Amino acid sequence: MGGDLTERGAVTSDHDSGDHTPGRGEPALRVRGLVKRFGATTAVGGLDFDLPRGRILALLGPNGAGKTTTVEICEGFTSPDDGEVRVLGLDPVADNDRLRSRIGVMLQGGGAYPGARAGEMLRLCAAYSADPLDPDWLLRTLGLADAQRTSYRRLSGGQQQRLALACALVGRPELVFLDEPTAGMDAHARLLVWELIGRLRDDGVAVLLTTHLMDEAEDLADDVLIIDHGVTVAAGSPAELTSRGAENELRFTAPVGLDLTLLRTVLPEDYHCTEPTPGTYLVSGQVTPQVLATVTGWCAKINVLATNLRVETRSLEDVFLDLTGRELRP
């Protein structure tokens, strides 16, 4: 599939929408002070972020963090209680009609006709666009060519997801919303989708995706917003987030509730040692051979056997764990 995108030309539309196109340097998506409540639940508690064109932003967070609510507000399906959202310079609710053809929304099974064939569905979506991508090319690129005569209800979950992605992209959107785009896909299908999303970005498309998958966020996203209980707990590129605060770190497992006072006194001043989850210990700072010896010497002194001892750079999973004391995975 290497040269297909080039052969097909740019994925984005050549049509300039005049006044409604954000100015040079203005983000494709701008969110300020976003708040959404459902009764007593504050699903989104004041989010701020920008998504420039040609970038991939991943919203990362545990179940109930407010990712889907945020995306649905940006898509114009739900109104916020407070704050401002600008999509391609427009209001996603008031200007919904003008935005429809310029944004791509990957619906989770919604809107599908169970009896319709995959190819028919994609061609129907293409018919709504003035300048669609070639549906056959998209089906081939997403590994769906052999399934195009299969009815939607007989597609596997992963095939249904890829068809939903194809429908979201066929109209050459400038901004794409992908809510858990590779959920239920096997490793091969996931790679096809990641490759296509990377090519969209290279072509200037802005992509907002939500995911539970660390490798998806680390490999694909230019920027990551980690949210919990509807608020930002960390933001930055995957590299920034995983290197922030420590060149590397030392983790080990030991009995719950060890008194770390002595360890803190024997480590250099700017090192931190904590127990982010019961029985898991973390020493942050430059882990030199001397620091490692200090930690194991302390273990010997208090007669504790440290297991799973590892020195490594942090993953996004570790970042979330350290910030909230909870696992990111469901």
Ligand SMILES: Nc1ncnc2c1ncn2[C@@H]1O[C@H](COP(=O)(O)OP(=O)(O)OP(=O)(O)O)[C@@H](O)[C@H]1O
């Ligand atoms: N329509 C609704 N009515 C009432 N509560 C809602 C509604 N939609 C979302 N919520 C609540 O708002 C909070 C955020 O939900 P949301 O679906 O946005 O989180 P999420 O991060 O997308 O989670 P998941 O990964 O499980 O999809 C949760 O507590 C959820 O129960």
